[in-house]
Amino acid sequence: MITARAAVLESFKTPLQLRDYPLPARPEPGAVLVRTEMAGICGTDVHLWKGELPIALPVILGHETVGRIEQLGDGVETDWNGEALKLGDRVTWNSATSCGKCYYCAQKRQPTRCPHRRAYGIGYRCDQAPHFLGGYADFHYLRPGATIFKLPDDLPTEAVVGAGCALITAIHGVERTGVAWSDNVVVQGAGPVGIAALAVAKSAGAGQVIVIGGPKHRLDLARRFGADHVIDLDTVRTPAERLAEVRRLTGGYGADVVLECVGIPGAVVEGMELCRDGGKYLVLGHYCDAGPVTWNPHVITRKQLQVFGSWSSESRHLLAAIQFLRRTQKEFPFAEMVSHRFSLAQANVALETTAAWAGSKSVIVPGLEG
Numbered sequence: 001m002i003t004a005r006a007a008v009l010e011s012f013k014t015p016l017q018l019r020d021y022p023l024p025a026r027p028e029p030g031a032v033l034v035r036t037e038m039a040g041i042c043g044t045d046v047h048l049w050k051g052e053l054p055i056a057l058p059v060i061l062g063h064e065t066v067g068r069i070e071q072l073g074d075g076v077e078t079d080w081n082g083e084a085l086k087l088g089d090r091v092t093w094n095s096a097t098s099c100g101k102c103y104y105c106a107q108k109r110q111p112t113r114c115p116h117r118r119a120y121g122i123g124y125r126c127d128q129a130p131h132f133l134g135g136y137a138d139f140h141y142l143r144p145g146a147t148i149f150k151l152p153d154d155l156p157t158e159a160v161v162g163a164g165c166a167l168i169t170a171i172h173g174v175e176r177t178g179v180a181w182s183d184n185v186v187v188q189g190a191g192p193v194g195i196a197a198l199a200v201a202k203s204a205g206a207g208q209v210i211v212i213g214g215p216k217h218r219l220d221l222a223r224r225f226g227a228d229h230v231i232d233l234d235t236v237r238t239p240a241e242r243l244a245e246v247r248r249l250t251g252g253y254g255a256d257v258v259l260e261c262v263g264i265p266g267a268v269v270e271g272m273e274l275c276r277d278g279g280k281y282l283v284l285g286h287y288c289d290a291g292p293v294t295w296n297p298h299v300i301t302r303k304q305l306q307v308f309g310s311w312s313s314e315s316r317h318l319l320a321a322i323q324f325l326r327r328t329q330k331e332f333p334f335a336e337m338v339s340h341r342f343s344l345a346q347a348n349v350a351l352e353t354t355a356a357w358a359g360s361k362s363v364i365v366p367g368l369e370g
């Protein structure tokens with residue numbers, strides 16, 4: 001029996017434990033075993049670690065992963081896009097898969113709301129075979145039906161993991177909301193989702209993108225990704241001041257589209273006021289339940305707002321993301337977002353670094369010593 005290591009979340013708010021599990025002797029038909037090359041730490045992982053989402057433990061966290069094919073199960077010949085797959089190919093995959101048959105998948109075309117959806121790194125216990133169903137491990141098992149994508153040779157692993165689930169989340173959200181050519185767009189938040197939303201809005205033809213956020217190193221990154229203006233929460237401290245600044249930058253009217261990428265309920269109250277009359281507002285940053293907020297719905301009627309929500313992403317968004325990343329490496333340097341690399345044994349430091357907003361992106365490289 002051959003075993004491999006994983007960093008395991010066994011109880012909330014306690015350090016991850018390094019554990020050994022047996023590797024499957026051979027993947028079942030339709031499944032793939034991947035040797036993990038790099039696993040991203042997402043902000044959601046910090047929420048999961050703190051117990052803020054109801055998941056069953058123990059779990060191997062990590063839903064933004066790139067690896068190389070170690071073993072192919074019978075019947076796996078191509079990736080989701082029809083590209084031939086062979087041993088050693090570098091791949092990534094959609095963390096969640098929908099059933100394709102239920103009311104939401106088949107009739108209402110909202111597959112991200114499929115009740116049968118389960119995500120790697122979140123929704124699978126690791127004390128049962130095949131164990132390796134999350135990114136923070138030497139290997140990753142992909143069950144039959146996983147949507148796998150072969151990565152082009154000229155697209156660095158750092159770009160894919162640096163963009164992570166933030167980019168596919170932003171692509172889905174902006175697609176639902178619609179950013180028109182020349183629109184004035186405000187992005188609330190300069191974390192990974194905010195930076196990704198900025199890149200997607202820019203490439204969708206936005207005329208001007210204003211990013212509201214902090215701290216300074218994140219706003220510098222927003223400028224690097226093409227923000228036309230940044231509003232620093234540390235210096236422009238009140239919602240009234242920020243509203244005045246957005247109005248000043250938009251001819252007195254407010255933004256055509258505001259994209260919320262913060263995850264703090266109060267930001268939604270502020271953000272709706274930043275819209276022009278007849279504008280659009282997307283709530284994208286509330287993947288976790290951050291609680292309620294007191295707010296006056298009169299603003300939606302008075303401003304004739306369109307309000308959108310967007311949950312996670314579909315396989316086609318990951319395909320679009322890979323093509324987008326390959327095409328725009330100079331314009332939107334997602335590879336540069338990878339700021340901290342840790343070995344598997346340092347997984348706790350990696351989580352803490354993400355929790356402290358210390359860098360733009362922490363990753364685990366299981367091959368690193370330490």
Ligand SMILES: [Zn+2]
Binds near residue numbers: 042044045063166
């Ligand atoms: Zn994530």
Ligand SMILES: [Zn+2]
Binds near residue numbers: 101
């Ligand atoms: Zn379904």
